[in-house]
Amino acid sequence: MADPLLRLEGVTKHFGPTVALDGLSLEVQRGEFVALLGGSGSGKSTLLRLVAGFEAPDAGRILLEGRDLTGLPPHQRPVSMMFQSYALFPHLSVFDNVAYGLRREGLGRAEIGRRVAEALAMVRLQGMERRKPHQLSGGQRQRVALVRSLVKRPPLLLLDEPLGALDAGLRERTGFELRAVQRATRAAFVMVTHDQAEALALADRVAVLEAGRLAQYGPPQELYDRPATRFVAGFLGAANLLEGRVGPDGAVECPSAGCSLRLSEPPPRRPGEALTVALRPERIRLLDQGEALPPANAASGVLRDLAYRGEGWVALVALSGGQVLRVVLPGVASPPPPGSPVALAWAAEANIPLAD
Amino acid sequence: MRRLLLLAPPWLWLLLFVAAPVLILLAIGLAEPAEGVPPFLPPIGWEAGHPVWQGSGASLATLTEDDWYALAFLRSLRVAGMSAGLCLLLAYPMALGIARARPSRRLPLLLLVLLPFWTGFLPRVGAWIGLLRDGGWVNGVLMGLGLVQEPVPLLYSDAALLIGMVHAYLPFAVLPLTAALLRLDPALEEAAADLGASPFTVFRTVTFPLSLPGAAAGFLLVFIPAAGEFVIPSLLGPPEAQLVGRVLWDEFFQNRDWPLASALAVALLVALILPIRLFQRLEAKP
Numbered sequence: 095m096a097d098p099l100l101r102l103e104g105v106t107k108h109f110g111p112t113v114a115l116d117g118l119s120l121e122v123q124r125g126e127f128v129a130l131l132g133g134s135g136s137g138k139s140t141l142l143r144l145v146a147g148f149e150a151p152d153a154g155r156i157l158l159e160g161r162d163l164t165g166l167p168p169h170q171r172p173v174s175m176m177f178q179s180y181a182l183f184p185h186l187s188v189f190d191n192v193a194y195g196l197r198r199e200g201l202g203r204a205e206i207g208r209r210v211a212e213a214l215a216m217v218r219l220q221g222m223e224r225r226k227p228h229q230l231s232g233g234q235r236q237r238v239a240l241v242r243s244l245v246k247r248p249p250l251l252l253l254d255e256p257l258g259a260l261d262a263g264l265r266e267r268t269g270f271e272l273r274a275v276q277r278a279t280r281a282a283f284v285m286v287t288h289d290q291a292e293a294l295a296l297a298d299r300v301a302v303l304e305a306g307r308l309a310q311y312g313p314p315q316e317l318y319d320r321p322a323t324r325f326v327a328g329f330l331g332a333a334n335l336l337e338g339r340v341g342p343d344g345a346v347e348c349p350s351a352g353c354s355l356r357l358s359e360p361p362p363r364r365p366g367e368a369l370t371v372a373l374r375p376e377r378i379r380l381l382d383q384g385e386a387l388p389p390a391n392a393a394s395g396v397l398r399d400l401a402y403r404g405e406g407w408v409a410l411v412a413l414s415g416g417q418v419l420r421v422v423l424p425g426v427a428s429p430p431p432p433g434s435p436v437a438l439a440w441a442a443e444a445n446i447p448l449a450d
Numbered sequence: 451m452r453r454l455l456l457l458a459p460p461w462l463w464l465l466l467f468v469a470a471p472v473l474i475l476l477a478i479g480l481a482e483p484a485e486g487v488p489p490f491l492p493p494i495g496w497e498a499g500h501p502v503w504q505g506s507g508a509s510l511a512t513l514t515e516d517d518w519y520a521l522a523f524l525r526s527l528r529v530a531g532m533s534a535g536l537c538l539l540l541a542y543p544m545a546l547g548i549a550r551a552r553p554s555r556r557l558p559l560l561l562l563v564l565l566p567f568w569t570g571f572l573p574r575v576g577a578w579i580g581l582l583r584d585g586g587w588v589n590g591v592l593m594g595l596g597l598v599q600e601p602v603p604l605l606y607s608d609a610a611l612l613i614g615m616v617h618a619y620l621p622f623a624v625l626p627l628t629a630a631l632l633r634l635d636p637a638l639e640e641a642a643a644d645l646g647a648s649p650f651t652v653f654r655t656v657t658f659p660l661s662l663p664g665a666a667a668g669f670l671l672v673f674i675p676a677a678g679e680f681v682i683p684s685l686l687g688p689p690e691a692q693l694v695g696r697v698l699w700d701e702f703f704q705n706r707d708w709p710l711a712s713a714l715a716v717a718l719l720v721a722l723i724l725p726i727r728l729f730q731r732l733e734a735k736p
Contacts, residue, residue, distance in 0.1 A: 112678075121578075146640075147643075147644075148640055167649075168640065168643040168644050169643045169644070169645075169646050169647055169648055169649075169652075172642075174642075174644060174645070175640075175641070175644045177637045177640070179635065181635065181638050181640065181641035183638060183641075183642070183656060184638075184660070185659050185660060194645050194655075195645035195646050198645060198646035198647050198651065198662055199646060224495050242645070243645070246645070247647070258540070265475070304460070316715040442585055
């Protein structure tokens, strides 16, 4: 692969006794859209602030296009950041907010006017030049913040929860817009989010952070279909985790679920060793009444609870071994009432062996 | 009804302690001076069962005709303006230092700013007399070092007056400025730096403009009491400098011309409402 645009090498950052980042290494390619996904305290925002230059790492290096940024103050770094609060200057008009970065470059009036107009046109904010930030709606403020940080044409834009402050209804549409702007400007985007759906929908690659370390880094489908660890499997799509032991025939016996699992490939452990298997709730099928229970990749239990989610039902099924499985049933089906005995089955491909 | 009950106490308070004194002051200002206690005739008298007007605008007219008062006014406003300006110049770096200090340090630093208030007002002003008079500490040090042969006349000068004013009123400028700087979202300064602004440019284009309402509040909090200040000019200032506070005192206690003193007080009040209105317009602008 070509030289990466951004490269983090063993970056470590402590805040007092707490470790925000723990020897993290990561690469971002030119024009790539990367989502940093993690819960609060995972270090994802610290990572952005280190790249922007607002914090200095305790150890490690940050390279942009092969150049070490580590000692540079924020105003000398060619990266831009879009803040979660947008941080629009309240005393400046929309025009002056967007022109702020260009003025610092000492461009001429005509050039600034042209570039600002172009930027505002990209996010359909023509005619808003004279408004002050407090006279804009939340969505408009978000777009001003976006183009303000892009108008200098940085090779890399850092976005801290760019959709976090928007209403749920506006989020999806704004997400598509963000994607379109990213493609049009061909800048690399590194977006911090705690929303897995947002990360999966927008990013070319998703980096899942756990306690300051990279848990997994890859394209969204890969992360979803082949989570590497319990944390990733649980964080993305809330997978069921089945604890088992590899049997002599290669099947995984799960006493807590009261079933035996057959993997689509040979298990990554030797017979007798423990193995955790992730199982996506939407891959589980409810067997019709009278249908025979298959010998493997199937379990019986009691339907404990049901929740309607519009596009489907979420069912909690207590298995005979004691474990409770989360099952997503399509919305068209009318599920049996809670308390009924149910039988579940799934394909061998649905079993995902985890590394830990 | 509940609303009325809730609003009644503050309105009553304002009526009793703000509106009523001003109205009484205005009434005395419109009265004719007279011998006796109190030394004026009420502007509205009672004659044959109905009220009659017996006041006059003579005192108000005197203020405009005799430029003694206009000069005292201008002098007071100039001294107040210079005091407020100097206070702001000194207060800005202090406020910036407090606002940028670690949160655990802020309160101790603010307490240090307020420390002078723990002594009485008069001893603090009096201390300057001890420092600045001919046989005082400052002259003692200057002569002891051989820098001057004769004591330098420091006391009873405009400089001594300004030193006293700035010393007395500095905390009033520091507090609102500190509050304004603390209210500033640090992300705004980070965003400016991120867009390529050097630390000085960040200050010039973001921090300073956004702290202006705090600076205006600090200016007014010094300017308003300084304009009517009586004690500091009397104790430290040049004797020939007649400021409004001094003129007011003299008219009231020396000349016992209550109507003229009241008219002067009302005029000062009106003159000070103007900068307050300007400040409100500045505040209203987000």
